[in-house]
Amino acid sequence: NICSSGARAGLTFWGGFDRPSPDHANARVILLISSHLETGHYFNPHAQRIIEGKMKGAKLITFDPRLSNTASMSDVWLPTWPGSESAVLLAIANYLIQHDRYDKTFVRRWVNWQDTLEAISDLRLPISDATLLADIQSAIRHPKSDIPNPTSDIPFSLFDRALKHLYAEFTFERAAAEAQVPIERIVETAELVASCDGKLATHTWRSASIGNLGGWQVARTLFFLNVLTGSVGTRGGTSANSWNKFVPKPFKTPPAFDAWNELHLPHEWPLAFYEMSFLLPHFLEEGRGSIDVYFTRVYNPMWINPDGFMWLKALRDEEKIGCHVALTPTWNESAWFADYVLPMGHAGERHDLASQETHAGQWIAFRQPVRRVALEKLGRPVRFTYEANPGEVWEENEWWIELSARMDPDGSLGIRQWFESPYRPGEIITVDEYYRWIFENSVPGLPEAAAKEGLTPLAYMRKYAVFEVTRENYVPYEKELDLGAHELEPNSQFAIHNSQFTIDAHGRILKDLTPVGVLVDGRPKVGVSTPSRKFEFFSDTLAQWGWPEKEYTIPWPLKSHVHxxxxxxxxxxxxxxxxxxxxxxxxxxxxxxxxxxxxxxxxxxxxxxxxxxxxxxxxxxxxxxxxxxxxxxxxxxxxxxxxxxxxxxxxxxxxxxxxxxxxxxxxxxxxxxxxxxxxxxxxxxxxxxxxxxxxxxxxxxxxxxxxxxxxxxxxxxxxxxxxxxxxxxxxxxxxxxxx
CATH class of the missing domain: 2.40.40.20 (Barwin-like endoglucanases)
Structure with missing residues (x-):
């Protein structure tokens, strides 16, 4: 929540993913709400791919109140007043909408526009055009067909009219005044976006989305441009991180924790993305609870968080925090107030898996402790990585495995079972066994690639350290849903014959009452991880959780605390x-x-x-x-x-x-x-x-x-x-x- 919750929330409300993966190298237009060339997450590979895109002719647009290196490399620099970004983005969106320069086919197929029209009809999304409202209500309340999907005959043109009405107020003049930038630059940006041909790569992570009250709407309004241009998961567009990042399953996964921690996720923030960690000392000061043992893992709360002296007060008070254990690879200020300071390994001192959304493919990398591997090659194997480290630095995998096992030596607490080896029943798993199982069972194609070289999967990864899982992964939401032996009933696009699947009135395909896909133009698609299985322009989630106003349920500016x-x-x-x-x-x-x-x-x-x-x-x-x-x-x-x-x-x-x-x-x-x-x-x-x-x-x-x-x-x-x-x-x- 001090890093990226704003962007994560805005993107999740759209598509059920919490991080963008722009295909910069193949983009026609790159739009950054950041100084991403020099300071963004994964800026090394992304900077390379942004420059690759520019060398192919891509136009670079940057919103940044600083003349950063990224801004200086841009074709258009918009030094927007912080918090005005959404107004500028919606002015661009309005230009696309009013001039019919948006991808209506993509929006019709993949946006929950029928749900939006229902919300307008039910007055949950208010509009001031009485004629338009009457037309929408007539279409919703008097469907032409009695099949189980009454939204199927609602004309898309009504949604087009609704968009034109909703966003008409976002003019270039308004955006220029709010952002305090020349109107000509906004017009130039809008024209570039309109001409992107489905190849708009956008990115925001911290910057305005974490800086401002309501910053999550910056991410929503930015991705709105991807939706309008059909640049979602396409070559040169913007994908979800989960489409380009590979996360293998471990050998065993315990059930989810069945208790609610009010100190982490208090009810005042029901939709918070990650725990409200920066407020912890304030909650302790209010008497909401206390902590027996507090682990800070590569986290320097007194220095990095706002109002750090509140952390000083909490860390020194044994009634609030009984024991503080600081796990850190380098000394930090919070460690002065820890009961235990445990040096943890850097990348070259531990085993670890890495996979980032650096481009449109999927890959996995394997970090290894350099000295341990060197000693093993010299014929001097060790049991624990710290034994090969001059500073006796623990690697985290082994630390947590050993700590958990020793907390429950006889298994009576139900903890030990999750750390027992799949190869040696009843024995605690080793770090080699942990990664051996993953490479043998959870990385598609790796065992076969290793076998071709006469290696085990673990030996292959020890040798090469990286494996490409998928070369390209574009538009995965278009994948046909596997219905097994069951097919759509002939002559009907809304019924599945003799199957465990059902279809609801919104075209969602359900299995055990859970949405697993969606009908798109009569074909079953996997869709995206939202309640509607489509990209959600109107968020019923926000409406149901207490934010029913238009400023929250659809892409819209929220007034910043630094307006x-x-x-x-x-x-x-x-x-x-x-x-x-x-x-x-x-x-x-x-x-x-x-x-x-x-x-x-x-x-x-x-x-x-x-x-x-x-x-x-x-x-x-x-x-x-x-x-x-x-x-x-x-x-x-x-x-x-x-x-x-x-x-x-x-x-x-x-x-x-x-x-x-x-x-x-x-x-x-x-x-x-x-x-x-x-x-x-x-x-x-x-x-x-x-x-x-x-x-x-x-x-x-x-x-x-x-x-x-x-x-x-x-x-x-x-x-x-x-x-x-x-x-x-x-x-x-x-x-x-x-x-």
């Missing part, structure tokens, strides 16, 4: 954009990399020259930024690469340690002191910046920089989105002034 109306510019307020990433650093996990820190070690406040002149600031001078709950002081960087009225400050930096010779390396962190007054106010007092230090590596004595940035997240107020549960990262800087 210009909510910022007191006259009183010195500005918008703080704190969530952009650098291509050289990874959250708080890369502070041990000296080369990366030499490139990127400080995070100045980006400020437009007009704002700097108003405040009397020059590059390098100190600026004080007051937030809703605190303040920080940093140096300013005056640049035309940021939108006026917005200040920006990168993620990652401002690391600190509490002791001179312990914690994050001296060359990558500030020495700090935590201070607290009698009123409960906290302060992070920086004693000095980075320094050189002596180790076996002579480079540590060559550290030439001192400024390692400012820890801004401590001063951020929590902003939970009521729908997605995301922390809305953008902050109202209530006052910005020269320090």
């Amino acid at each position: 210009p109306d909510n910022i007191d510019f006259a009183g010195g307020g500005m918008l703080l954009l704190p969530n952009f990433r650098l291509p050289t650093l990874i959250h708080t996990r890369s502070a041990n990399a000296k080369w990366l820190y030499e490139i990127s070690h400080k995070n100045p406040v980006w400020m437009h020259p007009a704002d700097a002149r108003r405040l009397g600031l020059q590059t390098g001078e100190l600026v004080k930024v007051e937030t809703e709950i605190g303040y920080f002081v940093d140096r300013v960087w005056v640049t035309e690469g940021i939108k006026p009225g917005v200040i920006a400050m990168s993620h990652h930096l401002g690391r600190w340690r509490l002791e001179e010779h312990q914690g994050v390396n001296p060359g990558m962190s500030n020495l700090a002191r935590l201070e607290e007054d009698d009123h409960g106010s906290h302060k992070l007092n920086i004693l000095h910046g980075a320094t050189a230090w002596q180790t076996f590596d002579p480079d540590t004595s060559r550290i030439w920089w001192q400024d390692v940035g400012v820890h801004q997240n401590l001063t951020h107020a929590v902003h939970p989105d009521p729908v997605s549960g995301a922390h809305c990262w953008l902050q109202k800087a209530v006052r910005v002034a020269k320090a």
Whole structure:
């Protein structure tokens, strides 16, 4: 919920998947709500494929209030005011709709437009056109056929009229005014999208979708353009991550946990994507519960979360958190307040599977602990990976297996059974056996490929480390549903003869009352993982869970908490954009990399020259930024690469340690002191910046920089989105002034 819940929610409401997989290399138009070339997830392979697409002639469009490297490479750069992205996207959608330049065949076949018309007829989706409403109600209430699917004879033209009516207000002029960008750029973008020929690759992940209240609608309105252009799962379009990512099944899967954890998923956020982790100390403070043992796995909650001093308070209070176990590959600030700090292996120190949606195929990779494999090849096998590691670093697979087994040595708790070997009944599984079973049973084609080389599947993956499962996987929703020996009854597209399958009034194919497919033009298709098995323009899920308003049930803008109306510019307020990433650093996990820190070690406040002149600031001078709950002081960087009225400050930096010779390396962190007054106010007092230090590596004595940035997240107020549960990262800087 501090990473990506906004985008995940918006995409899930559309298609039942929570991450996009754009086919950049084959796109005609690439539209990014991000600085994806340099900072996005999987930015290395995606950057490569974006450039491949550009070399083939693709046009690149970027929405970003910063002149990022991605923006500088773009054919069209739209420096939108944060939170206005949905209005711009819907202006583009409206252009397609009003000029009949959208893919009506795709929308008719694969969008739940009949459900939408029913919602209009029932007044669940209000429209102001009385004539259109009457026509829709007439078509819904008086079907021409008495077959079990009354929606089959409703004309698609009614939905086309409804779209034209619903989105008519989203003009280019409105979008330009809200986004504060030239109207010509929006018109150019709309024309490019209209001409994409079903090859529109779009992407949003953090950026506006995690920054703004209602940011999940940014993802919904962006994917709306894919739907309108028929660029869904096509070559050059945008797929679901699950269509291009391969996740093998393990040897045994326990049943789902049958209890509800109110500290993770409180009822106030029924549709939250992932646990409300950033609110945990607030829930503890309210007395909602307590925690006996709290594991933080590659997670630095006091540093990374907003309002970090609330985490300090909770982590120090044994009544709230009895035992804190920090599992981390590198030292982090939260580890100062852990009962146990367990060093976990990096990629080269553990076994692990990897599969990302890097392109339109599917692949799986196998990470291995380098020293363990080397020792085995030298004839010195070990039982546990930590035995081959100079620092006795555990790998997580073995750690969790051993911990779980030792919690239940005789099996009486019902835990041990899930960790027993499929090859040695009653014995605890080894890491080799775990992956052996997966490669033998869960990766299609791998056993055959291994056999051709005279290898076992495990030996094959140990040798090659990667296997291509599927070369291409386009439009999987079009796959015909396997009805076994049962076929559609002749002369009727709505009945399945003598079968275990049934069809409901909406054309969904049910098995044991569960939708497993959908009829499309009379053919049974697998469809997508939504209640309707189609892409859901109208979300009955949101309506039934308490958000029946149009602003929620269909793609629509929601007013951001940092809308210009909510910022007191006259009183010195500005918008703080704190969530952009650098291509050289990874959250708080890369502070041990000296080369990366030499490139990127400080995070100045980006400020437009007009704002700097108003405040009397020059590059390098100190600026004080007051937030809703605190303040920080940093140096300013005056640049035309940021939108006026917005200040920006990168993620990652401002690391600190509490002791001179312990914690994050001296060359990558500030020495700090935590201070607290009698009123409960906290302060992070920086004693000095980075320094050189002596180790076996002579480079540590060559550290030439001192400024390692400012820890801004401590001063951020929590902003939970009521729908997605995301922390809305953008902050109202209530006052910005020269320090």
